[in-house]
Every structure is written in structure tokens, then in C-alpha cells.
Amino acid sequence: MQELRQLRDLGCMRLDRFQQGTVILQAGSRTHEMGIVVSGRVHIESNDLWGIRSILSNVETGGVFAETYAICGESLMVDAVAAADCEILFLSLLPLLDPKNSRESWHTRLMQRMLRLSTQKNLTLSTRIFCTSAKNVRGRLLTYLSGEAARQGKTEFDIPFNRQQLADYLNLDRSALSKELSRMRDEGMLEYRRNHFKLNKNET
Template identity: 65%
Template sequence: MQETGTLFCETTVNIEINDLWGNRSILSNVSAGHIFAETYALSREPLMVDVVSAEDCEVLFLNLSALTDPLYANDSWQRKFMKNILNACVQKNQVLSNRIFCTTPKSTRARILTYLSYQAVKEGRTTFRIPFNRQQMADYLNLDRSALSKELGRMRDEGILEFRKNQFTLTGIQLSP
């Protein structure tokens, strides 16, 4: 990103890190209508991640330099905008914290169960869709795709879950109200 700014997108995008060896890790998935890169914009640091959309996407670029300009310090729009940016940063912090929870367990099964448990609680039901295909899910959990698929198959055979593409059902459990 050349200038300081934040981005708003009309479709779902993945925030990814690609290392020099071509390894990809998905940090988060940003839904349509949400902002991304606000932390980079406010800190004036260069963008160190890639933002990838699976379909054509229009992105709105906002220059945030006015937020730090003393000329606008007493304007109500500036206070409201800063409050909204702070709320967005808090939400992103929660998303990244959840990703850390999902990638901290050492075993493939534990990572999968942590991620799927979080999704079930977030949706409030045991049948839900995730925003990733199988490769993206593996990249999000920092797992090899074949290891992920193999473990999902074992868990299905053991009756822990059912799945079809990106829809999952956790079996034999009930969510607390």
C-alpha cells in the first residue's frame, strides 16, 4: 500500500501471508462490507500481508491522514470515525486471538476441533458453514491439506462430525444456551 489508508471491500477476502518459499498461511477472512488494513493505515507501517479475493472485487481506499490532523480534532465526525476504527481494531484483535487458539494445539485433531467448536459457538448451532474450502482451511490452521482431510475422514468415521464441502455438523453435542 503506497499511502496511509484503510480499505473497504464489497466481497469476501482472505488476509494471507506468503513466505519466500511459497508457503501460504491465511490469517483471517473478511466479510463483504467490512474494513481491513486499518491497523497498518493508522500505524503508517507498510502492508505485510496479501489481500486475496476469489472473485472480482471493488475496493474503496480511504486516506486516514485527516484523523490525525489537529485541524479536525474537535469535529464530531472525527471522534465518531475514530471510535468506529477502534471498534474494528478490537474485533480484528479477537479474530486473530481466535486464530491463535486454533493453531496453538499440537495435534491436527485438536486444531480442527478447536476451530469447528469456535464456529459452532459463533453460529449458535451445531450445523454451520465455514468461509474456507479445504485448502484454505488447512492454510488457516497451518496444516498440510492431506493431513487435514485424513483427520476429517477419521473424525467422520468415528461419528464426531459430518461434512460436505464447507458445511459441517458436530454430532453428539449440544450447545449451551
């Protein structure tokens, strides 16, 4: 509690709320704050000049975003968008870069946490690259859904995307994705309803 008070006294913490669909941080801008998702979800998206969107990651409650940009000071290359009504705690990282705070009790803990977050973020991005490396629609779906089953430790689970968002995450056309899901269901590979999936193991 004392450490939290110290951070508040430094003026480096603020809480804000965003409605679903709101752009929290926009590509091209700069920030010295990282966002911590207190409630809701945030999508990290890439939107090109032609309006084509790719979802790079889904940040759940307790997750963080923009920490790398907050440290390096470079312009954002992505948008952070509220995927649901959410509450975000913004933490300025400028005190971390101030040598006079290096002996504070919270400083070492925050730096260790930042290292863990960086490692986790690299894993998240590597997972997406792995999911989109397959050359066909089925391959990408199988990679993603198998990965979710392994991550959640069960073959029946919910995913954090609707159909369009899943297509954006896997870099697929929504129609092609929906058709392939229907084929896989007809072949008995899986069952689904909206964002709920059940994978059926091959018994042969």
C-alpha cells in the same frame, strides 16, 4: 449524509472492484487507506519466501482491513487478497491524523469506530492463535469448528474456506487435514460436504 459528503469533499473515499484471486494490497507496500468490504470477501495472507501460505483472517462483507497500517504508515507484512469477486471502499485515514479536522462531527465517530475495529481485530488474531496452538490435526480442527459453532450459535453451519484455505488457516497439510476429517466423519463426530459442516454431539 452530510458527514459522507464532507468525507467525499476531502477526497478520502474511493470505490474499486477486484476479481477473485487479485492481490488488493501487497506485503512490502505502504498505504494510507483502509479497505471496507462492500461485497465479497477478502483473505489476509502471509506468504513466505518459499511460497508457503498462511491465511490469517477472513474479512466478510462489512469488515475492514489494513486500518493499522494506514494509521502507522509501516510497510505491510501481509497480502490482502480477493477471496471472491469483491467491491472495496477505500477510506484514507490521513484526515483523521490532521488536527484541523478534530472538531468535525464525523471525526469522533470514526475514531470510536477505529477503536472498536482494533479490538475486534485483536480478537480475530487471538482466535487464530488459539486454533493453531493444538499440537495435532484433530485438536486444531476441533478448536476451529467448535469456535465456529459457538460464534454462529448452531451446530450446522458453513465456513468461509475451501479445503486448501482451511489447511492454510490452520497451518496444516491439506492431505493430513482431509484424512483427519474423514476419520472424524467415520467416528460419527461430524458430517460435511465441501464447506458445510454438521457437528454431532457426544451422547455418552
